[in-house]
Amino acid sequence: MVRVALIGTSMISHQFVESSRRVPGIQLAGVLSRDADRAAAVAQQIGAPQSWSDIEEMLASPDVDAVYVASPNSLHHAQCRAALQAGKHVLVEKPAVTTAAEFMELIALAESQGVVLFEGMRNAHDPGMALVRELLPQVGTVRRVSFEYAQRSSRYDQVLAGEQVNIFDPEMAGGALNDLGVYCVSALVDLFGPPEHVAAQQVVVASGTDGSGVALMRYPGFVADVSWSKITASSRPSQIEGELGTITIDRIGEPRRVGLQLLGADPLEYEVDGADETGAFIGNMHLEMARFVELVDGAASAEVDQLRTVQTLRVLEAIRAACGSASGG
Amino acid sequence: MVRVALIGTSMISHQFVESSRRVPGIQLAGVLSRDADRAAAVAQQIGAPQSWSDIEEMLASPDVDAVYVASPNSLHHAQCRAALQAGKHVLVEKPAVTTAAEFMELIALAESQGVVLFEGMRNAHDPGMALVRELLPQVGTVRRVSFEYAQRSSRYDQVLAGEQVNIFDPEMAGGALNDLGVYCVSALVDLFGPPEHVAAQQVVVASGTDGSGVALMRYPGFVADVSWSKITASSRPSQIEGELGTITIDRIGEPRRVGLQLLGADPLEYEVDGADETGAFIGNMHLEMARFVELVDGAASAEVDQLRTVQTLRVLEAIRAACGSASGG
Structure with a gap:
């Protein structure tokens, strides 16, 4: 315990x-x-x-x-x-x-x-991401990856009203990249490793953090972009495009519907179970906690997880540097 | 006549x-x-x-x-x-x-x-783009624009088989940016004018042209990305995200379903008529031709159209320069 x-x-x-x-x-x-x-x-x-x-x-x-x-x-x-x-x-x-x-x-x-x-x-331990990894070979040579997480925050209205809130406070290392973009970057490096080159642009809001942004990355043989926003909304899926087909991911932080459209074939959609025995939606936070217990119990090594974190943080640093913004906000 | x-x-x-x-x-x-x-x-x-x-x-x-x-x-x-x-x-x-x-x-x-x-x-004269322009003020301050056109070409199979085809031939100034990306860029400059900064990455295919790519652009107060591909497929909509809502465009080359999701409101979808009197789909090429006749008849000036072309070509040049690729292919 x-x-x-x-x-x-x-x-x-x-x-x-x-x-x-x-x-x-x-x-x-x-x-x-x-x-x-x-x-x-x-x-x-x-x-x-x-x-x-x-x-x-x-x-x-x-x-x-x-x-x-x-x-x-x-x-x-x-x-x-x-x-x-x-x-x-x-x-x-x-x-x-x-x-x-x-x-x-x-x-x-x-x-x-x-x-x-x-x-x-959370998403590193989600069965939805495991499914994406399993489907990946079917789409052939990957040519484009596009992960996005845009969800308008009600607290942005407070920023617009001139208030300072933690999640948009540069002193607290707030901002949309740290809060949402990080899920896209983590999933990207988890699936494909670190990029060769990073370019990025962001929108800075009145409180001083980024409110949204897009990063463009070069990988061997493909291009990846990740985008994040707490000041606008998007319901587009994240996507992996290969020469033989395309995988869509409804929500990169918690994939529950994963689509597979292979060239010349009917589209397939996989539902990822995210409910408890009563049918209530339970999210995926318990999965990262179960992993933590496993690590504390000595049943697995934390190395893989730590490497993902290090690589993710390196990309976040590169994105901030490309945007010319101070570290952590 | x-x-x-x-x-x-x-x-x-x-x-x-x-x-x-x-x-x-x-x-x-x-x-x-x-x-x-x-x-x-x-x-x-x-x-x-x-x-x-x-x-x-x-x-x-x-x-x-x-x-x-x-x-x-x-x-x-x-x-x-x-x-x-x-x-x-x-x-x-x-x-x-x-x-x-x-x-x-x-x-x-x-x-x-x-x-x-x-x-x-074609899309410059499409009623779908006119509708987008009309809806634009409703989404408030624009923070992100993302236009994409990815359609896998059957002729890419010829490239994979080692053949040279015009549309993938650098000598013919072929490639996916010139063939499809140009629609995204044109729509972008038509709606928002020229960008302040352009970064880009592309995937080069065996024949020597680009097969796909993504460009990242800075505008005052927002970030735009455009992407194109003739070697992969995507059915994601193009999108304009504002602080008050998001506009989706089913196909940037020929918008037929335009969505408007305003903050806290039910989603709206507008159908753009693209059929003739028999219900057959007729595309939008006749609209650019009608415009041409209008110009030849002296009923309008070509200046607006020529400016759009000049600005579009400048962005294409900036994208090619950012990718380090030769002009026109």
């Missing part, structure tokens, strides 16, 4: 609690928030036995085996380091940190401490 | 003949082909009164008011110049020529000769 303390009390933390009910090996140890009252209130709300407002106090607790870092992105690095130094396993929300170098430093620390460092990248 | 001689006997010439039946002001004067027998055979097939194998002879004919240049792209410039010098109006298939400078030279020549120079860009 892995006893996990939550760092952060945003919506994603509540999703974590909900998803943890589906993962037998996880138990909630408590909640950390800078605001002690808020920490206590959330702990009560989610049925966690403890709450803390001081990270060192939490990390000193023998009742905590691991932390789930779901704070604003800019805080991830210091919190991960503190947790690893305290000998705790770490599950950190995407993007884990701002640069590949930071993550490699944390990998080394985790190794020296004999604990697990693992980034929560 | 404008009496038009066809230069070229490829499929597009036959479409021209078919479409000319819907344009009252156009009459077929004859067919030019380097191969006299082929010219005669096609003339008979399409019911044209004359055929020629020598362009000077054709241009000397008092029965020819205008030419329709539908030869391989690399021949357009010399043939357009010869026709304009002979005082003939010119309708030239897209892309008109290889560079903006070449087209501007032809514009000057047309002006000095008092004749019309006009590039056949």
Whole structure:
């Protein structure tokens, strides 16, 4: 049983609690928030036995085996380091940190401490992406990959009203690339490895982060583009085009309908099960959590996952550099 | 009545003949082909009164008011110049020529000769694009434009078999950007003007032209990407994303279903009529021909159309330069 303390009390933390009910090996140890009252209130709300407002106090607790870092992105690095130094396993929300170098430093620390460092990248563990990988050989030589994740955020209205919100705050390493584009980039490097060249353009919103953007990448024999937006909406599928056919993916963060259109054949559509026994939609966060438990239990090595994170962070850095934007926002 | 001689006997010439039946002001004067027998055979097939194998002879004919240049792209410039010098109006298939400078030279020549120079860009005259322009203000501040045209060519199988075909022949200025990407670029500059910056990547096929590619462009306040392919297929719509909604365009070369999804509203779909009185699908080539007749009749100025062509050719040049490929192929 892995006893996990939550760092952060945003919506994603509540999703974590909900998803943890589906993962037998996880138990909630408590909640950390800078605001002690808020920490206590959330702990009560989610049925966690403890709450803390001081990270060192939490990390000193023998009742905590691991932390789930779901704070604003800019805080991830210091919190991960503190947790690893305290000998705790770490599950950190995407993007884990701002640069590949930071993550490699944390990998080394985790190794020296004999604990697990693992980034929560939901789609990497989704059966929909496994299906895409399985179908890939059928489309022949890949010539174009186009992954997109555009979902207009209601919090963008707050930005338009002149308010500062974490997810659009450059000080918090917010922005659409970090929040949504990262899923596209991670899926891309997971399937095809790192690109040879990256160009990118972004739209900067009033709060100072990107609101949307597109990156263009060269691979041997094909071209890939990824796009992301929290200020506009798109319902187009992501797509992999080969010389013999095209694979469509309804949502790159959580593929539930995968299409296969082979040259001269009838289109096929595969449904990916994403519901529980009652038919309720359950998302895919529990899958990354199950993977984390597997790693903590020593049943698998974190290397593959860590490599994906490092390669993803390198591409994010290249995209930011191409856009001329500061790191992490 | 404008009496038009066809230069070229490829499929597009036959479409021209078919479409000319819907344009009252156009009459077929004859067919030019380097191969006299082929010219005669096609003339008979399409019911044209004359055929020629020598362009000077054709241009000397008092029965020819205008030419329709539908030869391989690399021949357009010399043939357009010869026709304009002979005082003939010119309708030239897209892309008109290889560079903006070449087209501007032809514009000057047309002006000095008092004749019309006009590039056949089907979608520029399509009611579907007019509808898109009309809907555009509803989506608010535009943040992303993504136009794509990917249609796998059966002639690519010939390339794979080691044959050389005009449309994939660099000597003929073939390739997917010139054949399909040009529709995306033209629609983009028609709606939004020239971009501030262009990056691009392409896939080169065995015959030496591009087979597919993607260009990424910066505009003030938004990012645009256009993509094209003759070696893969896509049925994704083209798209314009604004802060208040998204417009989808089923086919950028010939929009027949235009979608409008406004924030928080039910999706709307507009059907654009593309059939004749019998319900048969008639395409949109007759619309560019009707425009040509209008210009020849002096009922409108060709300036807007010529500016679109010049701006489109400039972007094509920038894309080729970004890809490091030779001009026109």
